[in-house]
Amino acid sequence: MSGARRPGTSKRKRNWHIEHPSFREERSQQLRRGNFKTVEAADSLSKAWLKCGEGFQDTSEILSLASEKTGITEKHLELSPKPKTETTSKNASELPNIIWSSSESDFSDEDKTLPALQRDGRHGPRADRLGDRTISCPEDEDIEDELQVIDWEVNSDKEDPGGPSECEDDKGTLDISDCDSCASLTSDDRLCEPSEPISTEILEYSSDSEKEEDPEHSLFIDSESPHKYQADFKSDARWCLVSQTDSEANSAEPTLTPQKYTVKFPKTPEYSVTKKKLLRGGLAERLQELQNRKRSAISLWRHRCVSYQMTPLGRKSGVLTVKILELHEECSMQVAVCEQLAGPPITSPPGGLAPRPGAYLKVLFTRETADHLMGHPQDIIYIFPPWQKLLIPNGSCSIILNTYFCQKAIAKETVREDLYSPDISLSRRNITLAQTFRIKDITDNSSINQTTYDSLATPGTGWTHGHEKAEQHLIVAAPLRNSLLDIVESQRAGLWSGVRVQVVVQRVYSLLSRDGARSQQGHTVGHADASGAWSCLLVQDACGMFGEVFLNSTLWKSRQLEGKSCSMSGVKVLQKATRGRTPGLFSLIDSLWPPVISLTEPSCGQPSGETKTYLPPPIFCYIFSAHPTLGQIDAIEDHISKLYQPPVVRCLKEILQTNECSTRCSFYARVIYQKPQLKNLLAQKEIWLLVTDITLQTQDERDHSLPKTLPVYIAPSCVLGPEVVEELALLVSYNLLFRDAFKDNGQIVCIERTVILPQKPLLCVPSASCDLPSPVTLDELSALTPVNSICSVQGTVVDVDESTAFSWPVCDRCGNGRLEQKPEDGGTFSCGDCSQLVLSPLQERHLHVFLDCPTRPESTVKVKLLESSISLLLMSAASEDGSYEVESVLGKEMGPLLCFVQSITTQQSSCVVTLEEIELLSTEGATAAQPPP
Amino acid sequence: MAVALPEVVEELLSEMAAAVRDSARIPDELLLSLEFVFGSSAIQALDLVDRESVTLISSPSGRRVYQVLGSSGKTYTCLASCHYCSCPAFSFSVLRKSDSLLCKHLLAIYLSQLLRNCQQLHVSDKQLTDLLMEDTRRIKGAAGTWTSKTEA
Structure with a gap:
């Protein structure tokens, strides 16, 4: 200055x-x-x-x-x-x-x-x-x-x-x-x-x-x-x-x-x-x-200035010489777009670099200055210090403020004439009120500001004191808050909040990093499983606000936190999540709403006695990331918090009977079939699990409104824990706990934030899936049977798909179908896998038949048969030369066959249902309580 | 063509915030620049901030609104998402005349943010709704006479 x-x-x-x-x-x-x-x-x-x-x-x-x-x-x-x-x-x-x-x-x-x-x-x-x-x-x-x-x-x-x-x-x-x-x-x-x-x-x-x-x-x-x-x-x-x-x-x-x-x-x-x-x-x-x-x-x-015409040229002072190019009004200010003709000495302007001559500037004049100056386009103006220069980031040109001392150098008319000439009215540009100003530093800085605010909130505390203190005791001295908004408010981009907030961990799950969380974190730490997912917590503060926290600890450790009241610190806001952008998260939040206990009013810090009849569900929440080293989420108490709402485990019948759309549901179920049946399911994009439970199996035979089994789709976004992957690879029937699966239009989908856990025998709910009848009964194929479900089919063979019928020899020991026939050995087969001759190769056959099903009379039902059914079908049809006559097969009764519905296609008036005969997963070892049949 | 004033104000406020952060003191030239842009509102807004007159009221649903205790003892409601204040000066100078960018209450909100002395108040959704409704009624009631008031 x-x-x-x-x-x-x-x-x-x-x-x-x-x-x-x-x-x-x-x-x-x-x-x-x-x-x-x-x-x-x-x-x-x-x-x-x-x-x-x-x-x-x-x-x-x-x-x-x-x-x-x-x-x-x-x-x-x-x-x-x-x-x-x-x-x-x-x-x-x-x-x-x-x-x-x-x-x-x-x-x-x-x-x-x-x-x-x-x-x-x-x-x-x-x-x-x-x-x-x-x-x-x-x-x-x-x-x-x-x-x-x-x-x-x-x-x-x-x-x-x-x-x-x-x-x-x-x-x-x-x-x-x-x-x-x-x-x-x-x-x-x-x-x-x-x-x-x-x-x-x-x-x-x-x-x-x-x-x-x-x-x-x-x-x-x-x-x-x-x-x-x-x-x-x-x-x-x-x-x-x-x-x-x-x-x-x-x-x-x-x-x-x-x-x-x-x-x-x-x-x-x-x-x-x-x-x-x-x-x-x-x-x-x-x-x-x-x-x-x-x-x-x-x-x-x-x-x-008026008494003595000043000639600032040549003076050493930092006089800015500009030529007005354009002039307009914004509010009561005059904004002049100017070309700079002469620059001040570098050291003169207090606030920045000297503009280059020829550079374009925007010069602001107050109304009073403008009245004195009577500037017009093409006028050359001297602006005497102290003017202020404001560099607008991303701005087109610099802004000159505090232009109290201005003088026209070369006026088009004389000054005196200008004084009495009517001022031309300048165009005024309106400024919208529909947006607020963004103060960069408010969004750039975090913990320091927060603690400064703390100290300022106490009258008599010096700024500087609080400032330094904040830096020294970033995390340690932070008081325990009860609102996640305290983190948000203290959050400035790039820094980690030192605020400690008490939260209740409502859910623990894994998320794939596809939402950009990983890139924002900028570091990769080992995680819950090999698929590279993050462990996440869904936390809720005492005021009801939710937050999702990306952790660095393992999922195994995080699971201990569920239901606990925790102190959380060293986290930063990754993004604000809204219902529209993250529907999956909000479907989970909705399942936790309204809270089971009355919420705290943040202002008083005590639960409000008033019982609210209706609490609107939250419309936004925040997604946080925990700092690799500073991030701390530790249980405060050992017991389960009253705010915690565990997943409500319901039976499948109840879930299917409710008409809610797009809700989360949790249930125990027996997996009786899975498709595809592969050892490495993680490589698979889509997995279908066919599940059932006691309530579906034991329902009244006359009540056909509910299926006896249910397909559950595992979306790629659902992260499977290693223990589940292990169970799936065993290819046996097993009981699983599905937490927070998503039910939409009667379809149950496991999406992100759904957790699938093996059902521990001790946790087995007696009334649910443990005592399933054996064997499991399936629905008959009907007009309502959906794709990807399983059903039982009974019908008469009406045709055989000869184009796809063939057979091939396989090794009788390892089942390898790629046998080599060596003519020099007299046409015997050798198995590359077993490295020996296959003396009595088995015949594998591939056969599609068309059935006429009374339960689905309008449709063409095409079934890919298993070997056992093929053998049964062809037993009486074999001719002397080892070939089979189609006519001998037609009219034979098949079934009941257990089939997976691969597709249902409607072509013009006819409907083709493509089935694949399956074997249900073995129930052996599924539950200890259930003896094998 | 684009307007210059909003970005000037943004940058000015940002520099002030940076100064507060770095040295806990706003330099004279920034104060004078503030006065340059906002005129007499600058001093009045600073006085409001000095007196900690700005309160951010929020409710569980995420609604936020500012209340500023004016020098006259009246409270004025300012929206957090856009520039609106219930004071007569806003109606007159900002809305009607477009002479001012902000009224002193809105400016005080910005200043209280960067000076970190904005008071916080959490209320229930109903309380906040009542507050807004009451304010709306008051505005409607005063709609006929606002032109006579120039001082917020």
């Missing part, structure tokens, strides 16, 4: 240097009503100046921009001694610079007694001579005795009665009012009598104006106090005195528009409480101080 002040100050320097060659000797006397300032007060002034004067680093003189509220009346002029000569000279020598930067320590209590700088009687003649503005109090006619001359008189220090010579060399005397300071300025037509001594005070409107510790000498400037005297500052250097009494009008005013000066009179008690104070020490107070100084500087600068 400080460097940016240079151009304005350089002008000041030039002028003022001429004006005040003997500044040190000039000392204003302070006059106060009935009192006078003490030397201490003067010291305070000097200190205050010291603080706030650091900005004008180039100036060698004092700029009396900053002063304090004081009051001087005419009638006490003669009483004033010259107590401050030494002080002010000190000021002159030691306080050359004024900056805007605020320092909270600027205004101590003693600062409030800052003396006024007095302007003595010599000022009048000089002002008159110069044709300059004089300063008077608007009330001096009205309130003779209480006359308050508030002058923000920058040059007041040279109006020392003891220094007449200085008056003569002041050709550039300026009575600059701080726009917002309590300066009252007279226009030329209100000149005071030249000979009369005019007492002035230099005041600065700052937040100190609200400090009321010293009401007697304080001349309060209060923008909202009832009596305001407004001087309207025109750029043509004419002062208009405007009296304004509206106490309400100020607050909504743009900052730089008509400046108001309010004078708070001492001894008037109501003024002391009228203004709504800004919070002491707050950011608002800081900004107000900055703003006051800025306004002062702008007023001064603008005045000089």
Whole structure:
């Protein structure tokens, strides 16, 4: 900021240097009503100046921009001694610079007694001579005795009665009012009598104006106090005195528009409480101080700018020279798309690199600046520091802000003409309200912010303290929260939250990494099984919010957590999941809704006593990832949480009878057949398990609404645990627990987040599948039989598919069908697998027959027969030469055959049902309780 | 053609947030830039933040709404998903005149986010619904007279 002040100050320097060659000797006397300032007060002034004067680093003189509220009346002029000569000279020598930067320590209590700088009687003649503005109090006619001359008189220090010579060399005397300071300025037509001594005070409107510790000498400037005297500052250097009494009008005013000066009179008690104070020490107070100084500087600068045409070219300061290409309005700002013609020195702009000449910029002007500037396209504008440069990431060009100090270099018309020409109305671009601003850092940072927030929530905790503390005790010191939203709120992309949240683990399952979780994690750790899936937890906080956590631990360990209340930390949000994007997750969440116990209201931390009749199901949840090392999910208690909702295991009949669509269900079932029957099922994309349980098997024969067996489809997204894969590879009938399978349109599907577990004998539910009748009965093939189901078929052979009927010899020992016939050995077969001759090869046959089934009369039923059925069928059909006559087979009764429905195709009017005769899985060893038949 | 002001504000707020994070202090120039863009609303919004007047109210269903305690003692409701505030200044300066980008309450919400002093309040869904309904009624009731108010 400080460097940016240079151009304005350089002008000041030039002028003022001429004006005040003997500044040190000039000392204003302070006059106060009935009192006078003490030397201490003067010291305070000097200190205050010291603080706030650091900005004008180039100036060698004092700029009396900053002063304090004081009051001087005419009638006490003669009483004033010259107590401050030494002080002010000190000021002159030691306080050359004024900056805007605020320092909270600027205004101590003693600062409030800052003396006024007095302007003595010599000022009048000089002002008159110069044709300059004089300063008077608007009330001096009205309130003779209480006359308050508030002058923000920058040059007041040279109006020392003891220094007449200085008056003569002041050709550039300026009575600059701080726009917002309590300066009252007279226009030329209100000149005071030249000979009369005019007492002035230099005041600065700052937040100190609200400090009321010293009401007697304080001349309060209060923008909202009832009596305001407004001087309207025109750029043509004419002062208009405007009296304004509206106490309400100020607050909504743009900052730089008509400046108001309010004078708070001492001894008037109501003024002391009228203004709504800004919070002491707050950011608002800081900004107000900055703003006051800025306004002062702008007023001064603008005045000089008009009085003396400045030629900033060649100056060392960081003046930006741009040509306006296009101009429009956005809200009250003018946005000018500009081409930069000349760049500032690299070091000058405070906020970034110097733009290249020729670069395009967007320059923002406030309405007030724009009114003064009267810029038009093709105008060349000088923008004096301090401007701010804002680099917009991904933006097309840089933005220049804080363009208070602008001047036209080459105007199309003269400045004067521009002033009176009607301003062309600029096109205004509307800004949508339908989106909010994204604060990058809010979404970029996590744990630090969270803990900073914590410390801020406690009044009196210092920022810095909390900040450092947060970094040191990232995880350890974090309190246990009860809402997952605490993680989300503390979550900033890329960092891991240190928040610890108490959650209940509702489910443990594995997920394939196809949803991008793995790539986002950026690391691969060993997981529950060989298929490369992640162990995941579905957790719920006390407020009911769900979250899915991708873990790094093994599934085996995670399973111990189910149902437990756990403390979770070191996780970050991967994504927000919504119903539409992750229907599978929400079907599971819905099965856990509503919660079994009343939820905690996060605000009070206690379960609400109120029993809610209806809780809307959640519409979103968060997916978290646990940090490889920092991520911790540990059980807090050993017992099962009351919030835990274990899967409700129901019998298949009940599941099939309910009409709910798209729900999760859990059941025990006996797998009686699986397709395909392969050793390595993991390589398989699709698996069908044909299951049944006691409730389906023992239902009333006359009730055909429910099947006796049920196909369960295992989608590729369902991760099978190694123990299940092991069981499947045994190719025996077995009992499984299906947790959170998905039922949709009567079809049961195992999808992601479905867990299939072997049914442990001890966990066997007595009424369910353990005591299945043997053998298992199947439904007969009917018009309702679906694809991929199994059924029993009975019928008459009506045709044989001769094109696919063939036989081949297989090894009688290993069943290898690829036997080699060696002619040299007399046509005997040898088995490559057994490495020996096959003396009596078996005949394998392949035969499809067409059956006429009374249960499905309209359809053509094609059955691929097993060898045993083929043998039975052909037993009586064999002719002498070893061939078979088709006619001998036709009309034979087959069945009942157990068949898997491979396909049902409808061609025109006919329906072809393709069946494959199967053998059910052996029940041997399925359950210990069930003896083999 | 695209507007420049929103991205200016976004970047400004982001820089302020970064400054808070890095040094726990907002530099003067950023404060002045804020004032440059928002005018007198900047000081007023900062004062609201100084006084911790911003509260984020959320409910289990995920609804979120901000409430800002105005300097007059009234509370104003601001939506979290778009720029809306129930104060008269928003109706006048933002909606009707398009003179301001935000009212001071909405600006205060952003500032409280980056300064991390936004208060949190969790209420039931019904409470939040009631709050919004009440606010709607109030707006409707005041619809005829809002033009006379300029100060939020």
